[in-house]
Every structure is written in structure tokens, then in C-alpha cells.
Amino acid sequence: MKRVQAGETSLFTLLVNKYHERLMRFALSKLQVETDAEDVVQEAFLAAYHSRQSYSPEFEFSTWIWTITLNLTRNFRKKESQERTRQVEYVVRTNSTIESDTRPEQFLLDREQSAQITVWLDQLPEPQSDAVRLRFFGELSYEEIALAMDCSLSGAKRRVKLGLIKLSEIAASQ
Incomplete structure (x- = not known):
């Protein structure tokens, strides 16, 4: 990033390539619609570039881009909930098509489980939900x-732990 700041702007593509997939998995887990997730991730990279x-080089670029993405996903969800309510299509986080070696019934089961996890994550308080998504997606x-969440290390661990405990309680009650 220091070299990008110094004028070698073409190097920013390397940063995009390095972080795009992980940012997409996180954004998709939170927003549930692939086009929305792609828009947010693209907006995060644009914001970072602009x-x-x-x-500040005293911080890792990864911290900066994750913080931007986290804030943009939160803002997007708030905006969406205020503007309209709509039907959500759940997408398997890695691929929405059936792989050649995957049986159709396994694909459907995986897709259903992914959708259920997303529903359960949405029932958690946002800090816990975001921490779990950042950790696992x-x-x-x-x-x-x-x-990324501007909290202490123990706070991050606690948010993930409490999120997982609440997820297990939600799963057990159903």
C-alpha cells in the first residue's frame, strides 16, 4: 500500500486479488445476495483506493480493508431494511451450482444448512454475528x-464465543 500511495497505483490490483475472495465470503454471509455482496466489496476497494x-502504514492494510467492508455491510443492511422488505435467496457461500462429483440431494442439503445458519446468525446481536462471520467466513x-471491530483481543474472542454459544442454543431449540 505504501507503493500505491507513492504512485504505483497499478499495484492496487494485487491487493484486490489477495483479499477479494475472503471479503466476498464475509459480505455474502451477511447480505445473502451475491450481487449485493459484490457491490459492497467493490465499494470497499473503491473507498480504499480513493x-x-x-x-496510515502503522496499521496493516488488511485491518483497514476489513474495517471498511464491515462498516459498508452494516450500512447496506440498515439502508435495505429502511427502504424495503424483500424475499432473500440464500446462496451456498462457495458455489451455487452443483459440482460434478456432488449428488443433487447433498447439494440441496448443503444449501438448506447454509440458509439455516444464515437465519440463525441474523438472530444474534450484530457484534456477535459479525465476529462469528469474520472468524468463519x-x-x-x-x-x-x-x-476490524475496534475492540480488544479478549473482546473479539468473547464476541465469537458468545455468538457460538447462542447459535448452539438456537439450534438446540429448533
Whole structure:
């Protein structure tokens, strides 16, 4: 990112390639619609690029882009809930098509389980839901979660732990 700030803007593509997939998995887990998730991730990269001169090298680029993405997904959901209510199509986080070696019934079961997990995550308080999504969909470490969510390391661990406990309680009650 320092080199991008110094004028080698073509290098920003390397950062996009490095973080795009993980950011998409996180955004898709939160927004549930692939086009919305893609829009938010693209907006996050655009925001980072346009604000490149304000980036502080004392922080990791990953922390910066995760924080931007987290805030944009939260803003998107708030905006969507205020503007309209709509039917949501759940998408399997890695691929919505049947792989050649996957039996159709297994594909449907995986898709149903993914949809159920999303419903359960939406029942958690947002900080816990976001922490669980960052940990398991974004594959962030606890340190990265703490930085992205602007909380302590123990706070990040606690949010994930409480989220998982509540998820297990929700699952057991159904």
C-alpha cells in the first residue's frame, strides 16, 4: 500500500486479488445476495483506493480493508431494511451450482444448512454475528477481528464465543 500511495497505483490490483475472495465470503454471509455482496466489496476497494493517501502504514492494510467492508455491510443492511422488505435467496457461500462429483440431494442439503445458519446468525446481536462471520467466513484471526471491530483481543474472542454459544442454543431449540 505504501507503493500505491507513492504512485504505483497499478499495484492496487494485487491487493484486490489477495483479499477479494475472503471479503466476498464475509459480505455474502451477511447480505445473502451475491450481487449485493459484490457491490459492497467493490465499494470497499473503491473507498480504499480513493482514500489511499489517508492510509496510515502503522496499521496493516488488511485491518483497514476489513474495517471498511464491515462498516459498508452494516450500512447496506440498515439502508435495505429502511427502504424495503424483500424475499432473500440464500446462496451456498462457495458455489451455487452443483459440482460434478456432488449428488443433487447433498447439494440441496448443503444449501438448506447454509440458509439455516444464515437465519440463525441474523438472530444474534450484530457484534456477535459479525465476529462469528469474520472468524468463519472471512477466516480472520482474533487479532484481525479485534482490529476490524475496534475492540480488544479478549473482546473479539468473547464476541465469537458468545455468538457460538447462542447459535448452539438456537439450534438446540429448533
